[in-house]
Amino acid sequence: MNITILGIESSCDDTSAAVLRNNVLLSNVIASQAVHVKYGGVIPELASRAHQQNIVPVVDTALREAGIAASEVDAIAFTRGPGLVGSLLVGVSFAKGLSIARNIPLVEVNHLQGHILSHFIDLPDRELPHPGFPFLALLVSGGHTQIVRVDSPLEMEIIGTTIDDAAGEAFDKCAKVMGLPYPGGPVIDRLAKEGDPGAFRFARPRIEGLDYSFSGLKTSFLYTLRDRVAENPDFIERHKADLCASLQHTVVSILLDKLVKASKQTGIRDIAIAGGVSANSGLRDGIVAEGEKRGWRTFLPEFKFTTDNAAMIAMAGYHRYRAGLFSSLDVAPEARLEEL
Numbered sequence: 326m327n328i329t330i331l332g333i334e335s336s337c338d339d340t341s342a343a344v345l346r347n348n349v350l351l352s353n354v355i356a357s358q359a360v361h362v363k364y365g366g367v368i369p370e371l372a373s374r375a376h377q378q379n380i381v382p383v384v385d386t387a388l389r390e391a392g393i394a395a396s397e398v399d400a401i402a403f404t405r406g407p408g409l410v411g412s413l414l415v416g417v418s419f420a421k422g423l424s425i426a427r428n429i430p431l432v433e434v435n436h437l438q439g440h441i442l443s444h445f446i447d448l449p450d451r452e453l454p455h456p457g458f459p460f461l462a463l464l465v466s467g468g469h470t471q472i473v474r475v476d477s478p479l480e481m482e483i484i485g486t487t488i489d490d491a492a493g494e495a496f497d498k499c500a501k502v503m504g505l506p507y508p509g510g511p512v513i514d515r516l517a518k519e520g521d522p523g524a525f526r527f528a529r530p531r532i533e534g535l536d537y538s539f540s541g542l543k544t545s546f547l548y549t550l551r552d553r554v555a556e557n558p559d560f561i562e563r564h565k566a567d568l569c570a571s572l573q574h575t576v577v578s579i580l581l582d583k584l585v586k587a588s589k590q591t592g593i594r595d596i597a598i599a600g601g602v603s604a605n606s607g608l609r610d611g612i613v614a615e616g617e618k619r620g621w622r623t624f625l626p627e628f629k630f631t632t633d634n635a636a637m638i639a640m641a642g643y644h645r646y647r648a649g650l651f652s653s654l655d656v657a658p659e660a661r662l663e664e665l
């Protein structure tokens with residue numbers, strides 16, 4: 326039997342809707358909010374307002390591109406959290422409205438589970454590689470940096486997490502002090518290609534176990550800039566590519582270190598990456614190289630599934646739907662949802 330899920334994602338600054346039939350993606354529409362660029366970061370109030378403007382046209386377009394009517398949707402999956410509460414509220418309210426209007430089940434999804442389960446989406450003309458269970462997922466986004474042990478689509482456990490900044494946040498904050506536009510991660514990735522990754526050395530964390538820390542790296546990056554700019558006001562402009570390459574190299578090497586440790590500890594060698602930072606070319610190359618050395622099967626998401634999208638929410642919703650995990654109409658958004 327075919328199951329058709331409409332997914333809604335509105336946790337941060339992208340309004341997205343997607344239609345999934347079983348695990349095949351029929352459409353995935355994303356409206357990115359340009360309004361935040363001039364502020365150098367996401368302004369929550371502006372994000373909620375933009376979601377309100379975008380959500381109806383985005384859902385309409387997703388249904389049209391999928392070639393289905395609203396009456397053919399079996400369930401509506403939405404991001405309950407974590408994220409910005411005002412932004413989440415728009416998606417949650419829309420999902421409830423449609424659930425009542427069409428008398429179909431509501432399925433809440435944890436945004437982070439969505440990122441991980443994006444690895445199970447297939448395209449209409451092409452199957453994509455899927456990891457086997459159990460696998461380890463390195464979830465790296467603007468708000469999270471975690472190593473997750475995934476035993477099934479519904480059973481996940483965080484075995485390592487950042488104790489301060491997320492990897493994406495480290496990219497974004499360092500980009501900001503270099504005067505680069507928001508979000509800084511993709512810009513650093515592009516500039517790093519022309520730089521020398523060994524040009525600068527930054528502090529690396531010494532944290533026990535599988536946890537991460539990026540605040541020391543950020544501080545050491547800042548101090549390097551401050552000292553060098555004091556000597557030479559053109560320093561950033563002249564060394565931008567080297568700074569980006571060295572920063573990216575350090576972030577990737579910190580990420581890989583603990584991932585290698587986690588694989589050794591658990592004996593798991595199916596390794597996937599997910600989240601916005603999994604678009605980073607240094608991380609993608611690094612994980613493939615490490616995998617070849619260690620006999621891993623590595624899984625890199627398609628670029629369109631790295632940053633926030635509703636396809637992954639529909640995918641996670643599909644598994645919850647099949648397990649009969651429905652939400653009631655009094656479900657509320659949750660800014661923090663630390664457990665998976």
Ligand code: KG4
Nearest residue numbers: 466467468493508510601602604605632633
């Ligand atoms: O998953 P995502 O879209 O939103 C969150 O849930 O946070 O991730 C956004 C983060 C931002 O920090 C952005 O700078 C980072 O992903 N990012 C990248 C790249 N593309 C996006 N970081 C490094 N390299 C990239 N190519």
Ligand code: ZN
Nearest residue numbers: 466601632633
């Ligand atoms: Zn995300």
